Amino acid sequence: MLYAIVNNELLPANQATLAVNDLAIQRGYGIFDFFKTINHTPAFLEDHLDRFYQSASILQLPVAYTREDLKALFRRLMEQNQLPDSGIRITLTGGYAADGYTITTPNLIITQQALPDNxxxxxxxxxxxxxxxxxxxxxxxxxxxxxxxxxxxxxxxxxxxxxxxxxxxxxxxxxxxxxxxxxxxxxxxxxxxxxxxxxxxxxxxxxxxxxxxxxxxxxxxxxxxxxxxxxxxxxxxxxxxxxxxxxxxxxxxxxxxxxxxxxxxxxxxxxxxxxxx
Amino acid sequence: MLYAIVNNELLPANQATLAVNDLAIQRGYGIFDFFKTINHTPAFLEDHLDRFYQSASILQLPVAYTREDLKALFRRLMEQNQLPDSGIRITLTGGYAADGYTITTPNLIITQQALPDNxxxxxxxxxxxxxxxxxxxxxxxxxxxxxxxxxxxxxxxxxxxxxxxxxxxxxxxxxxxxxxxxxxxxxxxxxxxxxxxxxxxxxxxxxxxxxxxxxxxxxxxxxxxxxxxxxxxxxxxxxxxxxxxxxxxxxxxxxxxxxxxxxxxxxxxxxxxxxxx
Structure with missing residues (x-):
């Protein structure tokens, strides 16, 4: 069973959920990035983090996590999952919106998976x-x-x-x-x-x-x-x-x-x- | 506490969730419709259902629910929530996708809420x-x-x-x-x-x-x-x-x-x- 992270919480991937009033579900509003780990090492991580923060900025999503916070979360997930060669996806949504329309506090999701063979x-x-x-x-x-x-x-x-x-x-x-x-x-x-x-x-x-x-x-x-x-x-x-x-x-x-x-x-x-x- | 429906299941709205591998969260892929109830009566319901099925068809989402199935779910939700004047939202997503990209079995969400005063x-x-x-x-x-x-x-x-x-x-x-x-x-x-x-x-x-x-x-x-x-x-x-x-x-x-x-x-x-x- 792989694990995932939702808002700082490490939990089994099948328990990684968002409430249906999140703006991703309501309005398709969110950003993500996706990087590979190769032999336990994230590839081109700084470039991916640069782009993650840029995407968040363009979509006007506040990011409550520093670069070091995110790296610590990646390490925690990688230690748990022990998948040396993988893809890690980090998603930031518009957050839970009572009005179903306005950006609130973003939800952060980090998942890890094996990579497809092309x-x-x-x-x-x-x-x-x-x-x-x-x-x-x-x-x-x-x-x-x-x-x-x-x-x-x-x-x-x-x-x-x-x-x-x-x-x-x-x-x-x-x-x-x-x-x-x-x-x-x-x-x-x-x-x-x-x-x-x-x-x-x-x-x-x-x-x-x-x-x-x-x-x-x-x-x-x-x-x-x-x-x-x-x-x-x-x-x-x-x-x-x-x-x-x-x-x-x-x-x-x-x-x-x-x-x-x-x-x-x-x-x-x-x-x-x-x-x- | 309002209730909601996720895939035929009536549950407290704060427990209405989707796993994060749903295509709505992964790829912003889904449709919805939204109708009013006025004194417990859905307004222009057939028009909304016509459009719901048309939206699903355009997005190539299979709908496992007949019109009568959906109406029964609306009645069940309305009976539980007892909100005579409300908005009911019915959402159909791309479903849980192992590859994060391909349409699978859609998830159906029905929520009800009080209406804003304009x-x-x-x-x-x-x-x-x-x-x-x-x-x-x-x-x-x-x-x-x-x-x-x-x-x-x-x-x-x-x-x-x-x-x-x-x-x-x-x-x-x-x-x-x-x-x-x-x-x-x-x-x-x-x-x-x-x-x-x-x-x-x-x-x-x-x-x-x-x-x-x-x-x-x-x-x-x-x-x-x-x-x-x-x-x-x-x-x-x-x-x-x-x-x-x-x-x-x-x-x-x-x-x-x-x-x-x-x-x-x-x-x-x-x-x-x-x-x-």
């Missing part, structure tokens, strides 16, 4: 389908995934593995990943605006710097269809090659060289984290 | 401020109120009582109300697209039919600033006059004649409901 997809690459949408308050990692959950049946119908949002043909991101292309002249391009600033996105840009030309600017659907390579990045997926978008084959339809090289570079960083314990 | 605002009318936004999946009454909750501080700063969404100057609705104007030539106009089909909106259109010219078509910000009257409609507010939008006075800055006449017509319908017990 390894097969890293070898074959995935198919994306595009859809016109722009996330609300995109710089915040809010719990608003209305369109993402709703679009899952569409993604399946299109025999794709995920959806890529665009507006007027300019793409932003996947619901849970950032999107990159490698152009035919070898430039690594990723959108800069209307997106969540992904922690692995930042790592990839740092790893690519010096090795490749980089452009953080808008990408059109036409840019994608003409690209040599494409990939997405996220905490659970690291770098995942994209080999088809809207039924159009990208490059030669296999994970690209640059993608594969960057994935190897990223793996080295992650392997180092595993050794830091 | 009477003063009906005499003075309210101020609105406009903001560029279009609700996601607008025909569904989803729990997505991210922008609405987020905008409350902006509304206060602007000394307004509510926000009116528009896109490229074409208005749709307020977060929890439909919007109407009366033009200088006496036409009642309300947007038809990109909105939630309000139950009181439908009542008002029925009451106005025959008495006034009606146009269900798009309204621009310029149309509003030039309008003779404006008002909003909702289950809690009935008809509420709007006397200022974006700091521009509408008509003579007082609740309009047509607005007041329609509000009186609607009150008669509501008084009839009170007598039906």
């Amino acid at each position: 390894k097969g997809l890293h070898t074959t690459g995935i198919h994306l389908v595009t859809y016109p949408h722009q996330r609300q308050l995109p710089a915040a990692k809010s719990i608003d995934y209305l369109m993402a959950v709703w679009l899952q049946s569409f993604v399946k119908q299109q025999a794709a593995q995920d959806v890529l949002y665009h507006q007027n043909n300019t793409v932003s991101e996947c619901p849970r990943s950032n999107f990159f292309i490698v152009t035919t002249d070898g430039v690594i391009k990723t959108p800069a605006h209307g997106i969540l600033q992904g922690v692995i996105r930042k790592q990839v840009l740092q790893l690519a710097a010096g090795q490749y030309a980089i452009q953080e600017k808008s990408i059109t659907l036409e840019d994608i269809y003409r690209a040599k390579e494409a990939f997405i990045t996220s905490t659970t997926k690291n770098i995942l090659p994209v080999v088809k978008v809207d039924g159009q084959i990208i490059g030669d339809g296999l994970p690209g060289k640059t993608t594969t090289a960057l994935a190897a570079d990223l793996q080295k960083v992650i392997d180092e984290i595993a050794k830091t314990r | 009477k003063g605002l009906h005499t003075t009318g309210i101020h609105l401020v406009t903001y560029p936004h279009q609700r996601q999946l607008p025909a569904a009454k989803s729990i997505d109120y991210l922008m609405a909750v987020w905008l409350q501080s902006f509304v206060k700063q602007q000394a307004a009582q509510d926000v009116l969404y528009h896109q490229n100057n074409t208005v749709s609705e307020c977060p929890r109300s439909n919007f109407f104007i009366v033009t200088t030539d006496g036409v009642i106009k309300t947007p038809a697209h990109g909105i939630l089909q309000g139950v009181i909106r439908k009542q008002v259109l029925q009451l106005a039919a025959g008495q006034y010219a009606i146009q269900e078509k798009s309204i621009t910000l310029e149309d509003i600033y030039r309008a003779k009257e404006a008002f909003i409609t909702s289950t809690t507010k009935n008809i509420l006059p709007v006397v200022k939008v974006d700091g521009q006075i509408i008509g003579d800055g007082l609740p309009g004649k047509t607005t007041t006449a329609l509000a009186a017509d609607l009150q008669k319908v509501i008084d009839e409901i009170a007598k039906t017990r």
Whole structure:
């Protein structure tokens, strides 16, 4: 039985509950962040905490916990659960609202779980389908995934593995990943605006710097269809090659060289984290 | 102590909880509806149930309850709580998701509460401020109120009582109300697209039919600033006059004649409901 934390209280995960007048349930109002632990060590924790506080600030949610408070709670949960390789999710909701509408004292939830195995997809690459949408308050990692959950049946119908949002043909991101292309002249391009600033996105840009030309600017659907390579990045997926978008084959339809090289570079960083314990 | 219902179970409202892996908490995914009881009688219940099932269908949520099942649950809750004049909220979430992302078996929550008193605002009318936004999946009454909750501080700063969404100057609705104007030539106009089909909106259109010219078509910000009257409609507010939008006075800055006449017509319908017990 895994444990979870609700407002400083450690308790069995199946007893981790919120009363139904919480603004997350009433109005879909809250934020979260999600990081991996690798061999008992949280990965890129400062980046995730930076973003957690930024998301809270954007959504006007007061955080009653310092960075050290949160780290102590993570340690307590990890000691209890003894899951060396895991995902830890920290959620902050709008709180219990008598009027069902106004932000009160946020509720904090911390859960830990085993991670899904995506390894097969890293070898074959995935198919994306595009859809016109722009996330609300995109710089915040809010719990608003209305369109993402709703679009899952569409993604399946299109025999794709995920959806890529665009507006007027300019793409932003996947619901849970950032999107990159490698152009035919070898430039690594990723959108800069209307997106969540992904922690692995930042790592990839740092790893690519010096090795490749980089452009953080808008990408059109036409840019994608003409690209040599494409990939997405996220905490659970690291770098995942994209080999088809809207039924159009990208490059030669296999994970690209640059993608594969960057994935190897990223793996080295992650392997180092595993050794830091 | 009021009672609530969670998945067929009647229990004290403070024990009405959901586990934190519900998709409402994880991904803001769910729908609801909200109706009034007047002297123990649900008002416009069939309209609300029509919309509840439609919202569920749009969000691809299976409903394991027939209309009669739901009515029986409402009766059970009303008998327990003995609140003759109240609001009843019925919420259906995406359910407990092991992967935190995929719709499973929805959780049903029914709560009942006393209603807020808006009477003063009906005499003075309210101020609105406009903001560029279009609700996601607008025909569904989803729990997505991210922008609405987020905008409350902006509304206060602007000394307004509510926000009116528009896109490229074409208005749709307020977060929890439909919007109407009366033009200088006496036409009642309300947007038809990109909105939630309000139950009181439908009542008002029925009451106005025959008495006034009606146009269900798009309204621009310029149309509003030039309008003779404006008002909003909702289950809690009935008809509420709007006397200022974006700091521009509408008509003579007082609740309009047509607005007041329609509000009186609607009150008669509501008084009839009170007598039906």
